Amino acid sequence: MRGKKFFHLSAILVLVFSSGCANNNASSTNGTRVDSTKLPPVETKKANTDYKPAFNGQTRITAVKTVTPYNAEKIAGNLKNPWAVIPLPDGRLLITLKAGSMQIHDAGGALVKTITGFPAVDSRGQGGLLDVTLDPGFPENKTIYWSYSEKNGNGNLMAVAKGNLNEAGSKIDNPRVIFRATPALNSTLHFGSRMLFDKDGNLFVSTGERSELEGRVQAQWLYSGLGKIFKITKEGKPAPGNPFLNQKDAMPEIYAYGIRNAQGLDIHPVTGELWETEFGPRGGDEVNIIKAGKNYGWPVITYGIEYGGGVIGDAIQQKAGMEQPIYYWDPVLSPSGMVFYKGKLIPEWENNLFIGGLSSTHIARLVIVNNKVVGEERLLADKNERFRDVAFHNGLLYAVTDGGNLWRISKR
């Protein structure tokens, strides 16, 4: 028995080694192929600062190149400011439009119908109807949740609402607000937001600090809802087990804090941990692993500077009690929606992270091993598109852009 088992193991090792040789010197680690040819980093521009990373590989990692042939096709156009794209269980796509509606497209990209009846959104600036996610029981209850910017008093804020998708009637039924990231501020910037359900049936929601200096400092305040990751129930109450449930003067919905403006969230398919991307200022866009009760540092620590060039705070990048990003970019990517590739159709993409870049006009592919970024690639960099969100379904990636296009990336 023992001899036979040993033989099988050797055969597998030989196979891995041979396929590695056939794949441009790639090696296999935990199901991902990492190019071992040591290409220079994809970023060649000068950084805004001479700040030093906290560890090797925290920025400008070795480039990788996808070996498996793939197609990128524009399957729909003329969408008016799409903000989020998610797959429905049947493979069709649900897309939010910033001005305040949603569309259902079939898997080939054709418009099936437009859904209206949402509460009014404040769509100035970065505001509007933002993210959408499906209730875990969606096939039966047709319930969806969305985030949006809501006029509130003399200002506005990020709110989360839920309702029932009435496809036959092309409208949302029984819409109701379940959560508001207070306080309201008068700003058209940094609303976040992304949402997704944890395996326990509670909802993670990200939000920004509204860009104003008045909101920026509140990212560190546990009694403010600006610059936070929340975890709430389906009714918008604090999720059981939240880290600040019993802390006086803290918002019990807060899961993590010190966030600048987070427009990307997904759960790592193997570790089950929550990953996040957020916009830095000039330099310092970040990828973080979000853990309960942790402080992600903004605006005390950052790898960026003010847009005008001045330093932020004490110009420090690391501090005890504050979490370091897993990875950062300088110059920035402007990371919006992101998704893990939860499949094997393109083998080297399994468990890789795909992040839509706005100002960078590409999709960043990050290869991750043991919670470290070990390779970076720029995809669709020749399309000249601001990638607003990326989705995964059944081996395919979809992306929506500010230019109003829907892209599908598939194995050739």
Ligand SMILES: [Ca+2]
């Ligand atoms: Ca940070």
